[in-house]
Amino acid sequence: MKNARLRVEKGVIEVELLITNNKISSIKITGDFFIHPEKALEDIETSLISTETKKRAIEKVLKKVFTERKITSPGITREDFTEVIIQAINR
Numbered sequence: 001m002k003n004a005r006l007r008v009e010k011g012v013i014e015v016e017l018l019i020t021n022n023k024i025s026s027i028k029i030t031g032d033f034f035i036h037p038e039k040a041l042e043d044i045e046t047s048l049i050s051t052e053t054k055k056r057a058i059e060k061v062l063k064k065v066f067t068e069r070k071i072t073s074p075g076i077t078r079e080d081f082t083e084v085i086i087q088a089i090n091r
Contacts, residue, residue, distance in 0.1 A: 004087035008033070010075020015088045024051050029081070035073040043069050044081070053089045058082050 003016045011033030018026040027045050035041060047065040051057050062078050065071065 002088045002091045004084050004091060005031075006080060006084035006087065008076050008080045010034070010073075013076065013080060013084045015084050017085070017088050019053055019089065022053050024048050024053065027085075033073060033076050035071065035076070037069065037071070040069060040071045040073070043071070048085070055082065055086050058085055 001016055001018060003014065005012060005014045011031060013029065013031040013033060016028045016030075017024055027048050029041050029045055044062070044065055047061050048058070051061050059078075059082050062081055066078050
């Protein structure tokens with residue numbers, strides 16, 4: 001299990017993930033921040049399963065899910081999520 005923690009403007013994002021064959025096979029995102037809609041984290045996690053561990057692939061998936069689900073998180077950007085996921089992958 002790989003993990004990372006990132007302090008951001010309005011909180012902390014924590015990620016735990018497993019990698020199998022250079023793809024995310026399991027991911028859990030937690031922390032101290034607000035995100036809307038209520039199911040947003042579950043949607044993000046589900047969308048990232050089977051995503052390649054490359055930054056560009058993660059950015060593409062996050063952009064799609066944030067747009068389609070109209071996800072908002074005051075003080076935290078989509079790029080913050082990308083950064084902490086990449087940090088976990090690189091550990």
